[in-house]
Amino acid sequence: MHRGSSLVAATLLLLTTAGPASGAPALPRERALDSGLLSPLSIAVAEDGTVWYSENYAGLLHRRGRDGRTTTPARAPGDLELSAVGERDGTVWYAVTGAGHTIGRLHRLSPDGSDVVEADLYAHERSENPDRGYRYGFDRLPPGCRAQVAGADRAAYRGKAETHPVASLPAHGAVYVADAAANAVLAVVDGTVTTVVALPPVRTTMTSAYAEENGFPACTVGRAYWAEAVPTDVEAGPLGRLYVTSLPGGPGELDGRPAGRILEVLPLTGQVRVLADGLDQPVGLAVAASGDVYVSELQGDRISLVRAGTRTPESYVEVTYPGDVEHAPDGLVATTDVLSGTNGIDPPEGELVKLN
Helix, strand or coil, rough: CCCCCCCCCCCCCCCCCCCCCCCCCCCCEEEEEEEEEEECEEEEEEECCEEEEEEHHEEEEECCCCCEEEEEEEEEECCCCEEEEEEEEEEEEEEEEEEECCCEEEEEEEECCCCEEECCCCCHHHHCCCCCEEECCCCCCCCHHHHHCCCCCCCECCCCCCEEEEEEEEEEEEEEECCCCCCCCEECCCCCEEEEEEEECEEEEEEHHHHHHCCCCCCHCCEEEEEEEEEEEECCCCCHEEEECCCEECCCCCCCCCCCEEEEEECCCCCCCEEEECCEEEEEECCCCCCEEEEECCCCCCCEECCCCCCCCCCEEEEECCCCCEEECEEEEEEEECCCCCCCCCCEEEEEEEEC
């Protein structure tokens, strides 16, 4: 996955807690469950309300019980990242990743506390490289402009063998993994890894901001750029389908509109269709029994709602830099301010919050 070196700072949007105007829908109430978190990018909520959540860059997996007591059952070794938290019937899955996209291990943490590596995701990526057949980069860039693009593979390149698991979903007899560097959704069954789908490249438009930040010449601005379709979360949809959030690993816009999407994937065939688009860096997903879909937009500073049977996102609640979002028995659980402290200078201010 090739992305910009930094994200543009947005004005911080505070959740409104005042009562709504007469006739207006009530806004969700926000209650902090934990705070001072560094990059809390992944959540899993058990049926009994137990919340499992990560501090990715700190390499920590936390558990918050129904009584509010918090423990830390797992830690990634060294400076590796801990990510991709999933839960089913008391068993928890998470990933350890890092070392320049060459480590991706899926762990299984059993209720008795035993912790085993269930699958080596990088071994699969190194062997199969599911997106190796895709071509990323500029579409028909004029030769004179192409000559100005520094680097042999920056104007156009093929999918590389690299791994960065960011989300997991135990469902339908498998553990599905969204791998943000492989640009693929994987399935793990009894330790064997297979590819469900390598997400096809997504068309974007080179912006002046992205070009300047990433060293592309001015002649590329406004040109079509086929970006990596980076999966960021995976959830169970209706009728055995998977819902996957995806953001472009490149310019984040198409003709001035955010290019993030929610995709529907058929696991047996790998068929992909767009469920909703126009999302500003979607990174978390929750699917209600009603079919309503909640999606966190990292750069949009909001959690949006896509109502069942529609394709248009609408703002559900405004929060600062949301990360993951999950359903709980009595509302939604989300993480906010997930970019705070990642510069290594400012203290982390990430929060785990309940929205109801």
